[in-house]
Amino acid sequence: MPNARTKLFGVIGDPVGHSLSPVLHNYFLKKYKLNAFYFAFRVVPANLGACVQGAWAMGLAGLNVTLPHKEKVVELVKFRSPEVNLLGVANTLSMREEGVAAFVTDPAGFIASVQPMQPLFRESRVVLFGAGGSARSVAYALSKMGSRELTIVNRTYDRALHLSRFCTERLGFRKVSILGMRDPALNDHILGAQALVNATSIGMAPYVDYSPLPDFSAVSQNHFVYDLVYNPVWTVFLREAKKKGAKVQNGLDMLIYQGLESLQIWMNETYSIARNELNALRIHLSTELQS
Amino acid sequence: MPNARTKLFGVIGDPVGHSLSPVLHNYFLKKYKLNAFYFAFRVVPANLGACVQGAWAMGLAGLNVTLPHKEKVVELVKFRSPEVNLLGVANTLSMREEGVAAFVTDPAGFIASVQPMQPLFRESRVVLFGAGGSARSVAYALSKMGSRELTIVNRTYDRALHLSRFCTERLGFRKVSILGMRDPALNDHILGAQALVNATSIGMAPYVDYSPLPDFSAVSQNHFVYDLVYNPVWTVFLREAKKKGAKVQNGLDMLIYQGLESLQIWMNETYSIARNELNALRIHLSTELQS
Known part of the structure; x- marks a missing residue:
């Protein structure tokens, strides 16, 4: 008491x-x-x-x-x-x-949560879904772990552009691309990436049937797929990536x-x-x- | 939790x-x-x-x-x-x-605390020590229980006068007297009263050796003596009154x-x-x- x-x-x-x-x-x-x-x-x-x-x-x-x-x-x-x-x-x-x-403490939280995977992020290319505050924290964490290239996938271009500039000008990313969710180039970017991170709320309860990525054909066992969402523990994003053999982790x-x-x-x-x-x-x- | x-x-x-x-x-x-x-x-x-x-x-x-x-x-x-x-x-x-x-809630708290003694307060005369916020709450509670006369004992006259006016003008007391702590008339007022209430902090820890009343010779088994102080549980005020046969109660x-x-x-x-x-x-x- x-x-x-x-x-x-x-x-x-x-x-x-x-x-x-x-x-x-x-x-x-x-x-x-x-x-x-x-x-x-x-x-x-x-x-x-x-x-x-x-x-x-x-x-x-x-x-x-x-x-x-x-x-x-x-x-x-x-x-x-x-x-x-x-x-x-x-x-x-x-x-x-x-x-x-x-x-x-979100960046430190992200980094601690992927501690065993940290070598994967060194010099990495990452596909990041979202361009809000969480995405900004993740981008910063990625830069601290040595990521060099980012593909920002977002519904609205302006926010993505804003984050993109921040990533190149303030975080030292070598290259940042912006894609829409259904951009035909997305699969190429996924093929060239080591990790995919969902920093949107897509897939979060109660909208559990949605995924930030519509097509998982380019996802493979070479990928680390991370969803900041933890409710549900298994989002569509993680379930589908797991089916393709990717190593997956939720936001818990x-x-x-x-x-x-x-x-x-x-x-x-x-x-x-x-x-x-x-x-x-x-x-x-x-x-x-x-x- | x-x-x-x-x-x-x-x-x-x-x-x-x-x-x-x-x-x-x-x-x-x-x-x-x-x-x-x-x-x-x-x-x-x-x-x-x-x-x-x-x-x-x-x-x-x-x-x-x-x-x-x-x-x-x-x-x-x-x-x-x-x-x-x-x-x-x-x-x-x-x-x-x-x-x-x-x-x-202090007035209701006071009234509930003396619930078995309430008949004693009807048409009563009470000696009240103190003239601050607690004394005001007690005076109000006393008026609700039917007290008609009050003797206010206080170190500073101005505050006592202020409370005295409040008691006659707003609470309907028939008569309110003001005395200093060493006023020779205090014993007469005690003799004529049914209850004594200490609404000062005198006697409260760490100043446990003090009492708002210096002379207990007029206190007897006819009195109900109440101390709003509860730390210590037994103040000098209550101990001395108890010795004289009074019914006593602390502020708990x-x-x-x-x-x-x-x-x-x-x-x-x-x-x-x-x-x-x-x-x-x-x-x-x-x-x-x-x-």
């Missing part, structure tokens, strides 16, 4: 009722024996400023920030990490005596590691998850998704 | 580290099987406005308000109960979709009942405590005080 020394964490978003973050973080808090609890707060866009100021005034220990607040929140804090300044998004707020500090581990990274920022401590614990946590989260 | 539907309550104050409210309310929340937790938030006066707006923005379910915010908070809310308007203090905020509503039950009243406001539900449960709760709270 909370006492006067119990720390309070939470996630703010709208909607936030189906967020896995409370389950994830309360699991961490218990595992690491921290006197703290983690809540979900539904905050509508008009109240974001009041929320950030109020959370600081009340001495909340930290907040995660999810859609639709990840970009807007950057303007509302006193301190920003270099990655927040670079990417223009934040998902982690730390309430410090001097003011609120913003961080973004990225969720886990970005959360762990947030906790490390808040507590100024290092925490680790053993392999068998990671498996238990995946199952715990998947079970929650189905309930 | 909290999930996305867990309600969040808390107390705001400065200091708030030794507040019993988290212990009390988490006991209630568990007892009544409510999916909710209660925290302590230290909020400095300069941040009170940001806190109230932020708590509303984040959809906290409710807050208790303690020193030094009980008066200031009244100006910061959208809705006020008639008692808040009358007394100018609030200790309970309910976050409603349309805005924050303020209530004061008022704390319990004002908290229960707050919970009823927040949940829009009625809750009760059986006699044996009340005893268990008193012991639970007293144990916490000593730890």
